[in-house]
Amino acid sequence: SQQGEEDPQALSIQEGENATMNCSYKTSINNLQWYRQNSGRGLVHLILIRSNEREKHSGRLRVTLDTSKKSSSLLITASRAADTASYFCATASGDSWGKLQFGAGTQVVVTP
Amino acid sequence: NAGVMQNPRHLVRRRGQEARLRCSPMKGHSHVYWYRQLPEEGLKFMVYLQKENIIDESGMPKERFSAEFPKEGPSILRIQQVVRGDSAAYFCASSQQQGAGADTQYFGPGTRLTVL
Numbered sequence: 276s277q278q279g280e281e282d283p284q285a286l287s288i289q290e291g292e293n294a295t296m297n298c299s300y301k302t303s304i305n306n307l308q309w310y311r312q313n314s315g316r317g318l319v320h321l322i323l324i325r326s327n328e329r330e331k332h333s334g335r336l337r338v339t340l341d342t343s344k345k346s347s348s349l350l351i352t353a354s355r356a357a358d359t360a361s362y363f364c365a366t367a368s369g370d371s372w373g374k375l376q377f378g379a380g381t382q383v384v385v386t387p
Numbered sequence: 388n389a390g391v392m393q394n395p396r397h398l399v400r401r402r403g404q405e406a407r408l409r410c411s412p413m414k415g416h417s418h419v420y421w422y423r424q425l426p427e428e429g430l431k432f433m434v435y436l437q438k439e440n441i442i443d444e445s446g447m448p449k450e451r452f453s454a455e456f457p458k459e460g461p462s463i464l465r466i467q468q469v470v471r472g473d474s475a476a477y478f479c480a481s482s483q484q485q486g487a488g489a490d491t492q493y494f495g496p497g498t499r500l501t502v503l
Contacts, residue, residue, distance in 0.1 A: 279429075316496065317496040317497050318430070319494075323491050363430070367490060373435040373442060373482075374420075374435060375420070375492060376432065378429050379429045
């Protein structure tokens with residue numbers, strides 16, 4: 276079974292709205308990373324949040340981490356059409372920190 | 388500073404042939420990771436290598452797949468006697484040796500393998 280699972284599977288919003296997606300995981304982690312993938316392209320690293328951190332910001336992105344609930348959220352504020360992509364969370368765990376475990380992703384469509 | 392480079396970007400092979408996928412990590416990175424992505428799915432870890440060493444190959448199929456990261460040159464993922472089920476996008480990532488940011492993995496554009 277996958278370590279990280281994103282929710283929802285798909286999200287459709289209009290430009291200017293906020294987009295929120297969640298990631299749940301099963302085992303304790305060292306860090307959690309969010310990536311974006313445009314259709315047919317490689318992954319772009321967005322944010323890394325460590326297990327002792329609760330919130331991080333990067334531009335229009337805000338990531339939270341709740342280790343007690345084993346969950347993380349990614350918020351994209353004031354979305355743009357260029358934010359249309361799939362978003363994946365990936366976790367790194369203690370004994371295999373080099374091995375990222377990915378969820379199936381959230382497909383976000385932002386319409387003008 | 389160039390990012391992670393992968394070639395070829397697209398590779399077509401017939402069943403039974405061999406596929407060789409190459410990955411050059413970012414400058415200053417000595418850790419390389421290979422992942423496979425099937426359509427509409429997330430990435431699945433295959434193998435983690437440092438120069439001349441395999442650190443974790445827990446995601447590699449037991450047969451037909453091998454990976455190396457020689458002292459000189461790119462990392463190679465080799466698939467022998469390909470089958471249709473090997474058709475997927477194969478992504479390489481790299482990270483720094485140590486220090487701040489060492490656990491951030493940066494991904495290449497991927498190689499899309501199609502087996503006819």
